[in-house]
Amino acid sequence: MRLLVGGYTADMEGTAGGIGLLTAGDADATAAGSLVWRGTAVAAPSPSWIARHPTLDVVYATLEGAGAVQAFTAYGADAWKPLGEPVPVGAASCHILVGRERLFVTCWGDGRVVQLDLDAEGRLRRAVTADAASDPYAGYDEHARVSHAHQSIVVAPGVVATTDMGFDLVRFWRTGSGAPRLLQEVTMPRGCGPRHGILHPSGHLYIVAELSCELFVLAPDETGTWGVVGGTPLGSGTLDGDTAAELAPSRDGTVLYAGVRGSNTIAVLRVTGEGETVTPLALVEAQVDWPRHHLVLPDGLLVAGQRSDEVVALPVDPRGVPGRARARTEVPSPTCLLPLA
Template identity: 65%
Template sequence: MRLLVGGYSPDMEGTAAGIGLLVAGDADAALAGATLSFRGTVVEAASPSWITAHPTLDVVYATLEGEAMIRAYRRIGESAYEPWGEPVAVGELPCHILVTPTADRLWVTCWGDGRIVTIGVDATGRLRDSADLPAAEDPYPGFGEERTPHAHQSVALPGARVATTEMGLDQVRFWRTGLGETRLVQEVVLPFGSGPRHMVWHPSGHLYVITELSCEVYVLAPDATGTWRILSASAIGAGLMPGDGAAELAPSRDGEFLYGGVRGSNTIGVLRVRGAGDRLDPVALVESGVVWPRHHRVVGDTLLVAGQHSDDVAAMSLDIRTGVPGRVRGRVEVPSPTCLLPAR
């Protein structure tokens, strides 16, 4: 399996030269294997910390985080890409890109200043116009010093809706899209200082939200009126350390388990989905095999973990019955990896 790797370059105190190529197992297989090989840089770019793919075209989009830009890249060979169109300026420290299901817009969340920017996409995958969405306001005024917004991720939901996390202000915001406009319809407030970071939309109709600062996973769902609310919350696992910060949340292939990465203690928390999807139970907290697990991805029975500070990617086997990752079966040096994306 081929995967593109985003990473940090020297402008963000990293060592990556651009978007890299990782091969896990057989390069032409649909699933990953434990034998890992890093094939170098497929296109030079300055800190492409997050990359995502167009759903139908051989085009990927990257956050050039230090430059506050988004750029499209087109595949031109087996392992080569080129810039496609002009970059588009966004907010400070863009950290995530969502391509809408209709593939006509990108949603960009910016950690540095909290901006959410949408960018048009033409029929060839090039970037067009951009627009800012309304800024978030702190739902906890008067709780101390003024807080800074930090938008972090967007997830597409059924019914032409998008959810975004506002890590700095402890909110999950819900938007309705379509008919040429985007409208904020609701904000769900999480506990003060929890720091919602990334989300997973589950087939059961629940939205799972991992919190960077409190290291929990919240379960959100709409009621009969369509109003979103918090149903439950669970710690990522027992044994976390002071100063830990959660990063990515990823589901198992069958949706029965969730995997939450924790930087600091460098662990992966395993949670089992219970009931109708409205409850999560911690199962295990295991070593991630890397330092600073920034991102991870489940591919079949393999968990691939990107170690931002150890400059490597590790492959761990998953126990299908318990969902718990086993020992590291493969490892390869990769410069400052921050994102893993299956490549076509």
């Protein structure tokens, strides 16, 4: 398997040179296979998140330190080049959701949610900024809080959910050719910091809270209105000061994996019932420092250790619990893993 690797460069106190290239095992990318760092595929300043166009050989990166997004196109097997200039979007742009005709960018620094149109070749075109969020807990704190938008998730055709860590919100948008239209906001527990989420095949939306290290389950009622229907701590072994990062499901959707930075662990959670019940199964060593992102393989996980400058492959047992690393390789300041094939 070939993967592109996002990372932090010197402008974000990292050691990466741009978007990197990593190969993992054979074509099926098993956790028992070798990992080989191939170097920088294309130079870019702190491409912390990268996402691929669904039909074109084009990828998009958040240039987090610059508060911008840029497109890159493939030429040759492992070569990439810029497709147009960087487009400013907002402070600390940190996540991209890509569709055929447009993409969403969320900005941690100022809470902006920005939609950009794409042309037929995947170039970035018109950008529109969605309505800003308001703090539902305004007045509880001595100092005003700051909006920190972090991720976008497709939850239905034409509907996208975005997380806001700063204001403890999950916001739902109707998307299309015009500006995104706000449909609903779900207020999460104060101070939990909703970060990343996934839509489960059952229709439930799972949201991992960075600051409280919890997993929340959201679902729509019979009117289509979303609300919190369940949740759980990530595990009894998390420590004060830990922060949750990426959330990813097993291939059959019965297990969830959440990275926990600080104690440097992977929380393993079991999905039961009709998807509404999630319970902790295990909390295991990530075997890297600062597990920023991870990717589910057919038989394990790839985990990116941002502060230890490495990626490791962890096999999983029949329960879905990761074991000792089978392979590892040095990778500079990795923050995102994107499989190409």
